[in-house]
Structure formats: structure tokens, C-alpha cells
Amino acid sequence: MNIAIIGSGGREHALCQKLSESKKISNIFCFPGNAGTAQIANNLDINYLNFKSLLNVIKLLKIKLVIIGPELPLVMGLTDFLRKNRILVFGPNKYAAKLEGSKAFVKKICRKLSIPTANFKICTNFQQVKKYIKECNLPIVIKADGLASGKGVSVCKTKKKALVFSKEILNGKFKNSKKVVIEEFLEGEELSYFLVVDKKSFKFFGSAQDHKRVGLKDTGPNTGGMGAYSPARLMSHDLERKILKRIVIPTIKFLKKKSSFTGFLYVGLMIKKNNPYLVEFNVRMGDPECQVILPRVKTDLFNIIYNSCKNKLNKININWKKSKALTIVLCSKGYPNSFKKGFEINNLKQISKSKNFYLFHAGTKTNGNKIVSDGGRVLNFVGLGSSFKTIRFNIIKKIKEIKWEHGFFRRDIGWRVIKK
Numbered sequence: 156m157n158i159a160i161i162g163s164g165g166r167e168h169a170l171c172q173k174l175s176e177s178k179k180i181s182n183i184f185c186f187p188g189n190a191g192t193a194q195i196a197n198n199l200d201i202n203y204l205n206f207k208s209l210l211n212v213i214k215l216l217k218i219k220l221v222i223i224g225p226e227l228p229l230v231m232g233l234t235d236f237l238r239k240n241r242i243l244v245f246g247p248n249k250y251a252a253k254l255e256g257s258k259a260f261v262k263k264i265c266r267k268l269s270i271p272t273a274n275f276k277i278c279t280n281f282q283q284v285k286k287y288i289k290e291c292n293l294p295i296v297i298k299a300d301g302l303a304s305g306k307g308v309s310v311c312k313t314k315k316k317a318l319v320f321s322k323e324i325l326n327g328k329f330k331n332s333k334k335v336v337i338e339e340f341l342e343g344e345e346l347s348y349f350l351v352v353d354k355k356s357f358k359f360f361g362s363a364q365d366h367k368r369v370g371l372k373d374t375g376p377n378t379g380g381m382g383a384y385s386p387a388r389l390m391s392h393d394l395e396r397k398i399l400k401r402i403v404i405p406t407i408k409f410l411k412k413k414s415s416f417t418g419f420l421y422v423g424l425m426i427k428k429n430n431p432y433l434v435e436f437n438v439r440m441g442d443p444e445c446q447v448i449l450p451r452v453k454t455d456l457f458n459i460i461y462n463s464c465k466n467k468l469n470k471i472n473i474n475w476k477k478s479k480a481l482t483i484v485l486c487s488k489g490y491p492n493s494f495k496k497g498f499e500i501n502n503l504k505q506i507s508k509s510k511n512f513y514l515f516h517a518g519t520k521t522n523g524n525k526i527v528s529d530g531g532r533v534l535n536f537v538g539l540g541s542s543f544k545t546i547r548f549n550i551i552k553k554i555k556e557i558k559w560e561h562g563f564f565r566r567d568i569g570w571r572v573i574k575k
């Protein structure tokens with residue numbers, strides 16, 4: 156079968172790598188992919204947000220299954236469009252994608268279903284914001300309602316900052332966000348919990364802890380993710396039971412009445428005294444969480460995806476390796492603020508190959524026979540093993556092999572789980 160992967164990040168390279176190991180796939184096409192996927196699949200630089208031209212290419216290349224990596228095409232309804240044209244799609248439809256596309260939508264569901272989450276207020280004008288903030292304790296979390304590429308959330312230590320950021324949102328800083336969600340600040344430790352879902356059932360798809368802040372010990376501005384490890388430190392049977400009972404099952408039941416969900420569901424949680432609170436849903440794999448979860452999966456990924464597209468997920472088992480995995484993201488200097496692109500990355504080919512090591516590309520592209528940086532998050536160094544400390548030590552050695560002066564990375568990924 157010919158398949159396509161939509162997207163160009165580290166997540167999509169990890170998906171591509173895992174799918175390339177399946178014997179059931181003839182050709183993988185990446186729209187548009189990156190310099191890493193180019194080594195194992197066929198990249199095609201097309202604008203996947205132009206649904207009609209995408210469909211023409213899909214038909215021309217006899218692609219039977221499309222896997223959508225990032226959130227934007229899901230929120231815009233690419234799944235609905237392709238399904239109408241009889242293409243098999245792994246990814247939720249437009250209604251279900253509102254779980255990620257609108258924070259106000261999720262908060263309303265939480266209230267309706269009594270799902271544990273931070274107290275909140277949805278505001279559509281500045282008067283409401285001012286009135287509510289007056290009564291809030293600090294810090295206050297201010298969120299743009301719609302997608303904002305990870306930039307729409309600010310944890311504000313002063314009321315002034317909260318007012319300024321809310322005003323920016325209402326004034327249209329994030330195009331699709333006409334509402335502000337104001338939240339109480341939740342203390343605790345974050346955990347990302349993943350599921351594969353189809354119409355009839357769902358299955359656990361790993362846990363991870365992401366490091367979203369740019370600075371050591373999780374300080375500084377939010378990024379897309381500077382590194383991650385899997386399984387997450389706090390995961391236990393008891394916690395999982397609570398996550399499923401209090402958050403996942405009510406949400407999936409609710410969705411079933413109005414829609415159907417096929418794809419990955421990412422449950423972003425804050426854990427406080429072994430109790431889960433919902434921070435966010437995402438309707439896709441996390442990036443970089445995907446890069447540490449997929450290498451731990453033993454089962455053929457194509458089987459998992461194909462069976463869920465056919466609503467037969469309940470017929471298969473997902474098996475896991477015993478190994479742990481950790482990734483460090485090498486970023487362009489300046490990220491998550493402004494940074495320059497187009498710097499050659501030397502020595503990539505010389506990085507010593509070893510078992511239990513993966514190098515997933517993110518913001519890279521091929522320029523002639525060179526590989527150049529093309530984004531904020533550039534490369535994901537991933538290791539597997541039995542000790543997070545040893546994995547991290549070995550990864551940092553590999554990063555040093557490329558000597559790329561335009562990059563930086565966090566050396567403390569996994570600090571909560573790696574004791575000195």
C-alpha cells in the first residue's frame with residue numbers, strides 16, 4: 156500500500172521511520188517532510204492546506220492512507236475532506252479536533268462532565284477580563300482560545316501582565332482567537348498520556364514527560380518542547396485508573412454522541428498528590444513525545460494505524476519494549492524568539508551509528524548536497540536503554556560530535572527522574 160504522512164517535524168520523521176519498518180507498505184510519501192524523511196521516503200514539497208491540490212496528488216500517486224501529524228490541518232477539516240473523497244485517514248474530524256482547536260470548547264466540556272481541571276472563566280471582552288482578574292490569585296494563566304503554535308499561553312506573575320496579554324489576544328494577536336480563557340494556576344508535575352482511538356475502542360499509547368520551557372530546570376518562556384523522556388516518572392496503575400475514569404472515558408463517551416475520533420489523543424495533565432487535572436487535549440501525537448514513544452513500541456505501527464482506521468483496534472495488542480527512551484532537541488540559537496535559518500549542519504553523516512540511537516530531523520532541509528537548518532527545533536537525538544542517566548550522557552556525546560555553533564540544547568532533560 157502507498158501511504159502519506161502530512162507534516163515536517165521530528166514527530167513526522169519518527170512516524171516515517173517506524174512505518175518504514177513495516178513490510179505492508181510499498182511507498183511512503185511525506186508532504187512536505189524534512190531532510191531526515193528524505194533519506195527513507197519520498198518528500199513532496201506541496202502546500203497541504205490547499206486540500207484540493209493535495210487530493211489531486213494523493214490520487215495521482217495512488218495513496219490509500221493518509222496520516223496527519225500536526226494539528227492545523229486537523230482543525231481545518233482535512234480529515235473530513237479526504238474521507239468524503241474516499242481516502243482512509245488517521246486523524247480526527249473537524250468536530251473532534253476542536254478538543255485542541257478551542258480551549259473554551261474543552262473547558263465547557265470539563266464543566267459539563269465534571270472533569271477535574273483548573274477553575275476558569277471564558278471572556279469575550281476586556282470588561283469581563285478586568286472584572287474577573289480583580290478577584291484572581293496570582294499567578295494567573297492567560298490563554299488564547301484557538302491555535303497559537305505554542306505561543307498562546309502565558310503564566311502571569313502580575314495582574315498587569317495578565318491584563319496586557321489578554322488585551323493582545325482580544326486585539327487579534329492570534330488570528331483565530333477572539334476569546335480569552337483565564338485559568339487558575341495549577342501546582343504539580345506535568346505528564347503527557349497518549350491513546351490511540353477508533354470508533355469502538357481505545358488503547359494506551361505510552362506516557363512521557365515533556366520539557367516545554369527553554370531554560371534549565373524548566374524556567375523561561377514556553378517552546379514546542381526541548382526534550383522528553385518515556386515512560387513518565389509519575390505513571391502508575393492507580394494514576395492511570397483515575398485518568399481513564401475521571402477524564403478519558405467521559406470525554407470519549409461525550410464525543411461519540413456527536414462525532415467519531417480516529418487517531419492519537421494526547422491528554423496533557425497536571426498531577427497533584429497523585430490526582431490528575433486536565434491541562435489540555437491535543438488531537439495528535441506530541442512533539443517531541445512521539446520521538447520517545449515510537450522507538451519503544453514493538454508492534455507494527457502500520458497495523459495499529461490501519462486497524463484503527465477500520466475500527467478494529469480492539470482486535471490487536473500493542474506490545475512495548477522494556478527500554479526507556481529520552482530525547483534532547485537541538486535548537487537554533489534564539490529560539491523560541493527570533494532565530495536565523497539556513498546554516499549548514501556539518502558532520503551529520505559522521506555521527507557514529509549505534510544500536511538504540513536515533514537521530515530524527517525536525518527543522519532541516521536539503522540544499523544541494525548540504526543539510527541546512529530550517530526551523531527553531533532542528534534535530535532530535537534519541538536514545539534507548541535501561542537508565543535515563545546513561546541514555547542522556549550518551550546523547551550529549553553524540554550532540555558534541557556535530558559541533559554546530561548555531562545551536563543550543565538543554566543538558567538537564569529528565570532532571571526530575573535522573574538523580575545525581
Ligand code: AMP
Nearest residue numbers: 273296308338339340341367423434435
Ligand atoms: P496548554 O497549551 O494549555 O497546554 O499550556 C501550555 C503550558 O502552560 C502547559 O504545558 C503548562 O506547562 C502551562 N499551563 C497551562 N495551563 C496551566 C495551569 N492552569 N496551571 C499551570 N500551568 C499551566
Ligand code: GLY
Nearest residue numbers: 365380441442443
Ligand atoms: N510537546 C508538546 C506538544 O506537542 O504539544
